[in-house]
Structures are given as C-alpha cells and as structure tokens.
Amino acid sequence: MGKFEEVFRIASNWKIRRSFSNNLPFIILLYGILFLIFAFMNIIFITGGSKGIGLGLVKKYAAEGHKVYSISRSITDIENVTQISVDLSDVKATHHAFKMLFDELDTIEISSITLVNNAGRLGTISNLENIATDDIAKTIQLNTTTPLVLNSLFIKLTQKLSCKKQIINISSGAATNPYEGWSIYCTSKAAIDMMTKAIAAEQNDLENGVKCVSLYPGVVDTNMQTQIRSTDKADFKNLQRFIDLKENNELYTPEYVANTIYTIDTTNYLDSGAIFDIRNYQH
Numbered sequence: 001m002g003k004f005e006e007v008f009r010i011a012s013n014w015k016i017r018r019s020f021s022n023n024l025p026f027i028i029l030l031y032g033i034l035f036l037i038f039a040f041m042n043i044i045f046i047t048g049g050s051k052g053i054g055l056g057l058v059k060k061y062a063a064e065g066h067k068v069y070s071i072s073r074s075i076t077d078i079e080n081v082t083q084i085s086v087d088l089s090d091v092k093a094t095h096h097a098f099k100m101l102f103d104e105l106d107t108i109e110i111s112s113i114t115l116v117n118n119a120g121r122l123g124t125i126s127n128l129e130n131i132a133t134d135d136i137a138k139t140i141q142l143n144t145t146t147p148l149v150l151n152s153l154f155i156k157l158t159q160k161l162s163c164k165k166q167i168i169n170i171s172s173g174a175a176t177n178p179y180e181g182w183s184i185y186c187t188s189k190a191a192i193d194m195m196t197k198a199i200a201a202e203q204n205d206l207e208n209g210v211k212c213v214s215l216y217p218g219v220v221d222t223n224m225q226t227q228i229r230s231t232d233k234a235d236f237k238n239l240q241r242f243i244d245l246k247e248n249n250e251l252y253t254p255e256y257v258a259n260t261i262y263t264i265d266t267t268n269y270l271d272s273g274a275i276f277d278i279r280n281y282q283h
C-alpha cells in the first residue's frame with residue numbers, strides 16, 4: 001500500500017468513527033497531520049550495513065523511522081530495511097546497483113537524503129613491502145575508489161532535489177596517524193578526508209549543494225578489531241595497545257557509535273567539510 005493510500009485509510013477509519021459528530025474541521029486537521037507524518041521520507045544509504053558499525057547505523061536509523069538501504073555482500077536478518085547484495089569492490093556492479101536504487105525512489109516525497117560510506121577493509125597487516133599487489137588494489141578500491149564513485153553518483157542523481165542532502169564518510173584516526181603495518185589503510189583514509197574537503201569546497205557555493213563530512217568512530221568492537229588482535233606481533237608493532245583496549249573494556253560498541261553519529265547528523269552539529277573524531281563529541 002502506498003503512503004498516500006495509508007494516510008487515506010487511517011483518516012477514513014477515524015472519519016467513520018467520528019462521523020456521528022459531523023466534525024469536519026477535526027477530520028481536515030487529522031488528514032493534514034497524517035499527511036505530514038507519512039508523506040515525507042528521510043532516506044539513507046549505508047554501505048557495509050551487514051556487520052559492525054554499519055549494522056549499528058542501519059538499526060538506529062531504521063528505528064528512528066528512516067527509509068534505510070543497506071549495501072553489502074551478505075544479507076542480515078533485519079526488518080524494515082532494504083538490503084542489496086553487491087561486492088562494492090566491483091565498480092561496475094556498484095554503479096549499476098546504486099543507479100537502480102535511485103531509479104526506484106519517489107523523489108517528490110523526500111525530505112532528506114544521506115549516503116554513508118562505511119564499508120571498509122584493513123587488508124593484510126604488515127609493512128608495505130610484504131603486501132600482495134592484489135591486496136593493495138582491493139583495499140584502495142573498497143576504501144577510496146568506491147566512495148569516490150558513489151559520491152559522484154549521489155551528487156549527480158540528487159542535483160534536482162532541494163531537500164537536505166549529505167554524505168557521511170566513515171574515516172579513521174589512521175588518516176592522520178601513520179601506523180606501521182597499516183600503510184594502505186592509512187593512505188585510503190587520508191584520501192577519504194581530502195575527498196570530504198574537496199567535495200565540500202565544490203558544493204559549498206551551490207544553491208542546494210551536498211553537505212559532506214568525515215567521521216572517526218574511535219576504536220570499535222567489530223570484526224575489524226578481531227582481525228587486528230589476531231595479527232602477528234612481527235607484523236604490527238601496536239598490537240598490545242589494541243589487545244589492552246579490548247581487555248580493559250575500552251572499545252566503543254557499534255550501538256554507541258551509531259547513536260552518536262545519529263545525534264551529530266540530526267542536530268546538524270558539524271559544518272560541511274568537517275573532519276571529526278566522535279571521541280570529541282560533547283554530549
């Protein structure tokens with residue numbers, strides 16, 4: 001059932017119940033309120049929504065009534081979320097899937113539209129000379145090229161929309177800290193931050209440009225951290241710090257990170273072009 005039909009159905013039921021009182025102004029008011037509640041949607045696309053931080057974001061935004069599209073390779077058991085299975089390191093498949101999603105949107109009824117570039121990988125952890133060529137290419141593809149492609153499409157496909165439009169790039173403290181063993185990951189995240197600043201510069205002067213921010217989520221209890229802790233000490237000098245963070249219960253949960261990002265987003269806490277570490281968020 002479409003949203004307008006839903007509004008009509010609910011309003012009609014009320015109308016029947018109250019028809020004896022012939023209260024026309026009340027019925028008109030009710031139609032108006034229901035129209036406002038149901039007519040306009042907040043749309044959000046989240047890459048890597050099947051696990052970790054992405055899954056936390058998917059659950060939070062869905063619970064807050066957003067229309068959520070999750071894009072990852074695997075599908076998870078979550079209700080009220082449209083999940084699309086795509087390998088985001090396949091640029092053609094990614095382009096095709098994202099374009100198809102937009103073709104299906106009813107753009108007249110959108111009050112805000114957001115893209116969260118969250119899917120990411122560390123790749124093999126070791127000094128650069130030990131990393132296989134394919135692994136280097138795969139990490140840069142997923143962490144940097146795919147967000148560039150999706151951001152380009154998002155900006156182009158939302159050009160005619162006058163609603164709130166924004167890109168949230170999930171970056172990392174590794175964008176500014178040169179961790180030994182993470183040279184490719186650090187490079188990919190530094191690129192994400194410059195992407196954010198360049199997009200903001202391009203969009204800022206446009207009448208209805210896209211807002212773009214980078215967020216550092218802190219150290220979060222996900223599969224990525226499990227991979228870090230299982231690395232050989234010879235390949236990662238900082239290993240003990242991450243083991244200690246887990247043992248001392250100092251990792252953020254994906255739920256905490258998702259709630260904080262949701263608040264930062266919906267309170268317009270940041271200006272476009274901001275690079276922000278959520279550990280500095282003042283509640």
Ligand SMILES: NC(=O)c1ccc[n+]([C@@H]2O[C@H](COP(=O)([O-])OP(=O)(O)OC[C@H]3O[C@@H](n4cnc5c(N)ncnc54)[C@H](OP(=O)(O)O)[C@@H]3O)[C@@H](O)[C@H]2O)c1
Nearest residue numbers: 048050051052053072073074088119120219220222223224
């Ligand atoms: N965890 C941390 O401490 C931490 C710290 C700083 C920054 N970050 C950043 O936060 C983001 C999320 O990390 P996380 O810790 O939540 O990682 P995670 O638990 O490993 O989840 C990664 C997500 O990305 C998706 N993904 C990976 N490769 C993909 C591909 N080729 N195609 C489609 N989807 C793919 C995975 O889904 P499928 O496997 O189903 O495809 C999964 O949903 C990343 O950008 C990461 O760099 C994490």
